[in-house]
Amino acid sequence: MEVIIRPNADAAAQLVAQIIAHDLRANPKLVLGLATGRTMESVYCHLVRMHRESRLDFSLCQTFNLDEYVGLAASDANSYRHYMDELLFNEVNIDPRNTHLPDGCAADLDAECAAYESLIKRCGGIDVQLLGIGRAGHIGFNEPLSALMSRTRVKALAPRTLAQNAPQFDVSTRMPRRAITMGVGTILESGRCLLLATGAEKAEIIAKAVEGPISSMISATALQLHPHCTVIVDEAAAGALAEQEYYRWIFENEPEWAAYRHLATPC
Ligand code: F6R
Numbered sequence: 001m002e003v004i005i006r007p008n009a010d011a012a013a014q015l016v017a018q019i020i021a022h023d024l025r026a027n028p029k030l031v032l033g034l035a036t037g038r039t040m041e042s043v044y045c046h047l048v049r050m051h052r053e054s055r056l057d058f059s060l061c062q063t064f065n066l067d068e069y070v071g072l073a074a075s076d077a078n079s080y081r082h083y084m085d086e087l088l089f090n091e092v093n094i095d096p097r098n099t100h101l102p103d104g105c106a107a108d109l110d111a112e113c114a115a116y117e118s119l120i121k122r123c124g125g126i127d128v129q130l131l132g133i134g135r136a137g138h139i140g141f142n143e144p145l146s147a148l149m150s151r152t153r154v155k156a157l158a159p160r161t162l163a164q165n166a167p168q169f170d171v172s173t174r175m176p177r178r179a180i181t182m183g184v185g186t187i188l189e190s191g192r193c194l195l196l197a198t199g200a201e202k203a204e205i206i207a208k209a210v211e212g213p214i215s216s217m218i219s220a221t222a223l224q225l226h227p228h229c230t231v232i233v234d235e236a237a238a239g240a241l242a243e244q245e246y247y248r249w250i251f252e253n254e255p256e257w258a259a260y261r262h263l264a265t266p267c
Pocket of ligand 1: 037067134139
């Protein structure tokens with residue numbers, strides 16, 4: 001695992017977008033795992049900007065989102081399908097048939113989860129998986145006690161997740177209590193993981209996820225097992241990390257990061 005600390009939230013999001021853009025240019029058929037939530041909004045803003053300004057091409061890439069609420073149709077303004085359409089898919093040249101999210105309204109949810117896993121495999125597996133982190137440490141909707149080898153399945157949302165995400169729902173829609181989510185095992189099989197966390201309210205959980213013991217109580221700790229996981233945080237989210245000096249030295253000195261040190265285009 002490597003940790004990169006950027007001066008602010010926008011610079012952190014820009015770095016994530018730049019890494020994705022680099023991988024997409026190297027492999028136009030990239031299979032990209034996507035996340036939703038407030039933190040990701042600026043990543044998608046930067047990707048759309050790069051599509052417009054420097055012709056970043058999404059025409060051949062496939063995407064798989066981590067999760068979707070059970071019971072929300074794609075047309076629902078609170079669904080993750082709607083979020084993705086609005087913030088990314090409708091704004092770039094991606095083929096809608098190449099954009100995949102679990103169907104939270106499927107008649108047979110278990111069959112839907114199994115089909116999602118099969119589709120990921122048929123597409124050759126996920127090359128780069130984008131991740132946020134919940135305040136209680138979930139990745140996707142892998143709530144406390146998610147097995148570290150879990151696969152795509154229906155998961156009941158934990159009280160802290162319900163509290164964290166409820167403000168996004170307008171009063172007319174009741175927030176679903178269950179979601180389909182890729183499992184921790186599914187996520188760990190991707191070629192590379194990029195976890196983005198910003199803001200002081202993520203500082204405590206980032207320290208536990210990165211420097212704490214591996215535990216199914218905090219599914220993000222499983223990323224310590226991944227051979228190529230990059231955690232990108234802003235100064236505020238880095239606040240409780242013990243080894244900040246070491247992480248800063250790596251970003252400032254290791255040649256692989258040279259091209260990324262001076263990004264400064266706000267979105
Ligand atoms: C959403 C997802 C979640 C979020 C996490 C952080 O697809 O996978 O794990 O990334 O809950 O959400 P925000 O960014 O809203 O704090």
